[in-house]
């Protein structure tokens with residue numbers, strides 16, 4: 508699909524079986540170098556409220572533009588986690604996102620920014636304090652910075668993840684459970700989470716227009732999340748029919764290529780500024 512090709516670059520890095528291979532070490536030092544020289548970038552993807560048809564937030568997604576064979580965000584993160592670079596990488600993403608929040612506010616967009624957090628970040632004992640300090644130093648004290656964590660990543664270390672999320676939540680950072688329904692999850696664990704939002708994984712959303720069974724699962728998930736007090740975001744929404752179904756099912760927000768693929772910051776600012784999105788969206792939603 509051309510959006511995906513444009514967004515991600517389609518040549519994937521293939522992790523080798525030998526994690527100490529020369530290739531891998533080269534790649535790791537290339538990533539370290541990219542981080543130090545500010546060669547990484549962020550793309551942004553909006554989250555749209557189905558109730559108001561307004562953009563309510565932007566998700567920051569890491570990009571590593573490489574001349575030879577682009578590497579997808581998932582692979583960049585996996586490499587960073589395996590090579591001890593995830594701490595500085597997340598720090599960089601948080602700093603950039605906070606700067607961006609301030610820039611958006613200046614231009615009249617008081618939007619929430621969502622940042623994806625790795626399980627390894629939640630294991631750093633000083634992580635909640637660190638995020639709070641960055642926030643205190645930022646130029647925009649209005650609004651929120653949302654932290655997205657995947658359900659699966661928390662299951663690796665449920666007790667410590669819960670502890671870290673509780674500190675972040677009490678410090679006022681909304682927590683979002685990403686890729687919900689994509690892996691093994693314990694409902695008794697989920698119900699304890701100090702989250703404000705659940706993002707239903709794209710794999711569950713993709714076929715709701717054609718698969719009644721998927722519709723039942725998504726409807727049940729939406730109802731359950733609402734009963735537990737969470738807002739619900741549907742990820743990977745690619746067509747208007749799916750948006751209409753989700754609106755009828757009571758889903759709160761959508762994200763996906765239907766609205767726009769993730770865009771570089773300048774293009775996202777231009778996209779927001781046209782305001783075209785909102786009327787387009789209303790028209791599309793009927």
Ligand code: C2E
Pocket residue numbers: 511514515552567568569579580581584600623624625655685686709742743744745762763764765768769
């Ligand atoms: P995610 O957080 O679940 O992000 C959603 C992914 O789905 C993104 O892929 C996005 O480009 C893609 N996507 C959005 N809408 C659609 C759609 O309609 N159709 C399809 N097919 N795909 C869609 P991306 O940017 O490649 O990121 C992949 C994953 O890498 C993210 O999944 C997240 O888990 C991780 N990631 C990205 N940036 C960061 C980061 O800065 N830090 C950490 N820790 N993880 C990150």
Ligand code: MG
Pocket residue numbers: 566623655685
């Ligand atoms: Mg995410």
Ligand code: MG
Pocket residue numbers: 685686706708742
């Ligand atoms: Mg996700």
Ligand code: MG
Pocket residue numbers: 686
């Ligand atoms: Mg994901």
